[in-house]
Amino acid sequence: MPRITVTVDGIQYEEDVEPRLLLVHLLRERLGKTGTPIGCDTSNCGACTVMIDGKSAKSCSVLAVQADGCDVVTIEGLGANGSLHPMQQAFHEEHALQCGYCTPGMVMAAIDLLRDDPDPSEETIRQGLEGNLCRCTGYCNIVRAVRRGAQEMGQAVRTP
């Protein structure tokens, strides 16, 4: 059984894993990181999106062995010192979640899309979130939240 080393939310783990084990199952069932849920088995819904080495990825489509040596950030590792990340805060302010099941993945995808475009238009946001499905919100408030999050994050960068 391959042994991998993976850093998750700042803590390094060494794990023996079956080659077929999905990263999302490693996170949820071995490391207790249940903040990342599973919504489908075809990588269409995006609920399980995490950051791998700074880029968003659907953790149901990544084998645990592929994460060997990687730095993984889940929703549980976002924010600092008990305070919310500006994107999490923006989702709260804009009522961009209802049941909340898609929310961790949606927040991760939203943060990632700002890497390419820190000041995205509505159109860019809608295209950027295409891989993350929500069944509750109709996306109106999610789009607003991403705009707001982008503004907050931009301001955070500008004001040291």
Add this chain to the structure above:
Amino acid sequence: MTTQEVGRPRRRKEDARLLTGRTQWTDNLSRPGTLHVMFLRSPMAHARITRVDVSGARGLPGVVAAFSGQDFEAEQGSLPCAWPRSGDTVVPDHPPMAVSEVRYVGEAVACVVATDRYRAADALEAIEVDYEQLPAVLDMNEALGDSSARVHESGNRAFTYRTTSGDLDAAFRDAPVVIDRTFVQQRLIPSAMEPRAVLCDTDGDSFTMWTSTQIPHILRTMLALVTGVAEHKLRVVAPDVGGGFGSKLQVTAEEVLCLLLARKLGKPVKWAESRSEGNLTVHHGRDQIQHLRLAADADGRIRGLQVELLADMGAYLVLLTPAVPLLGAQMFNAIYKMDAYEFACTGVFTTKMPTDAYRGAGRPEATFGIERMMDELAAELRMDPLEVRRRNWIRHEEFPFTTISGLTYDSGNYEAATERAMALFGYDKLRAEQNDRRDRGDPVQLGIGVSTYTEMCGLGPSRWFGDNNAGAGGWEHGSVRVLPTGKVEVVTGSSPHGQGHVTAWSQIVADALGVPFEDVTVLHGDTAISPKGLDTYGSRSLTIGGIAVLKACDKVRDKARKLAAHVLECSPDDLEFEAGAFTVRGTGSQKSIQELALAAFAAHDLPEGVEARLDSDVTFDPENFSFPHGTHLCAVEVDTDTGMVKIRSYVAVDDVGKVVNPLIVDGQLHGGIAQGIAQALFEEAVYDADGNLLTATMADYLLPSAADLPDFALDRTESPATSNPLGVKGVGEAGTIASTPAVVNAIVDALRPRGVVDVQMPCTPERVWRALEGARR
């Protein structure tokens, strides 16, 4: 002075956990030694099971047990149908695990219990099943023919139902206009984001089940009835539930089987479905063929409406299957006055997954039918579709109004909602642009779709349920406890899954008791904590559950008043209650509700007949439904070369009565509108000729993403409901009910000059293109 909380756009208390991943989805939970269950499912739509051999699975690494349906035969009971509304309803035996025959693809035939889900999946492959294939029955019209194969011994007719009011023959006799149309309500897969999961633990003779359900209370009673596990030995918990839309309003085979497995093995067992398993086995929605005839005068006034439905039940009747299409019986006449009305429905068995309640349940189907007909009538008379509605709807001054189908609408103002929607939409300007595009022969045509809807909301008065042969009533429970420290704990029987009960109920309680919003917490979804309830569906949470909580506050206040009078040595009538304190009129001496809670806890000096602690317990049963309504307007651009439909703008003006939290109301409307649009444009559960579900994954079943939908412009009018003291009407299903016909009406409106009179849903580019081609020929 406290701020008024009801009406305020409060950010949700629920969010913090959900945003940071500190959630308790059922699949996140585990008990020491939890075993994983997986089900082997039928690959055939209809077959006799001639042999099941699970021995190959037993003894594989990690496998604890493997069972066939036969192993459960004696104890598994039959899954319940609790609402055989029509007297002639045939309810076939429905074993949770098939024993001798399968009737849809996905029906469980065997199961494996293993130490982890990977081992369980491996072991499923080692189970052998022999089937003798039987003919699939897929088409409802064929199913009713004499030569059709039978889904059940009793035949393929599940029930017939008919209701008539007024003289239909007279209405149609010599009518200047008769519109005759057939519409198809395609089969939908509700697709809550959280797949279902069940965890069941036992300590020997009692059981705790955590399950992703909308109905922990109903489920507990039903599980007890089905399995014989004593109800008082069974606790059902709905922890965080990731959406429902009706799909988790069910007593599922998997819940029953997990309970039986925990009992058989004496160990905690867990099952978590995959999406492809879920699409096969979570009940589907809609699936009707509607034949409508409408007779009208030359000025557009409706004389009569005749509705004939075929409703696909699927292979079995699950909890509410036969009642769902019949919820439309009193809704097809909608907001319109008419002289005669007839509704007839036949429920049909087919070899497909059963249908049941999906967002709106019967009312979206009815609203679609009548709102399409209103547009067809307008087209026939060359009249504006809003004008034809105006000529028929109940006028503001006519409320309360008893409709031809027998419901009494308490309040509403269709004129106001429509005027506001038209202004927000820029109706006249868009009509001008439409004419311009038509004149220019623009390949991209503009269509304007109208939907003026109402719904019977807040299910519902227990008396009505009784009159309609339902297994239970429609009351709800609320209890309020002011704790010794003055904080408030609320228990609600309503079981949320994204609706924001904790926040909304906190607002109601904060106002009613004059306590800070932050000082209120709300407990729900656990039969051990919330012992009474009828749960969440049919937009009943606020209109019934929220009102039960309000009434519990009233009761607490009455008790506090008695105590205050005793402590302040005055008559209760001399006390004024404001901002959380009782003040003796004219003296200024007062006691806060928190002080009284402490006094009631200490119980050192209680007045005669007053018990210790400041708490209360209430059930509320509404006297009537509530009737939200609204006007939705949709503009679409249709590319006549490719059939592509793009929603250009969408305006919704809804009247949901008094609003407790405008953020939550708007959010529910957004989500509802999106689901309704999805029915119009994207979603359809498709079976092939052998009964295989071709849309078993999210790769095949097209749910809209952010890129597929526009922003929605919302506004409101407010006609308070008269059937509850807050004046609230409910909002969960309104968007879905209204939006589907608005979108399809817009598409047909765009293409009507080219001879198109209907496009079957979902209006995919191919369907639209084919409709255009068909009209051209």
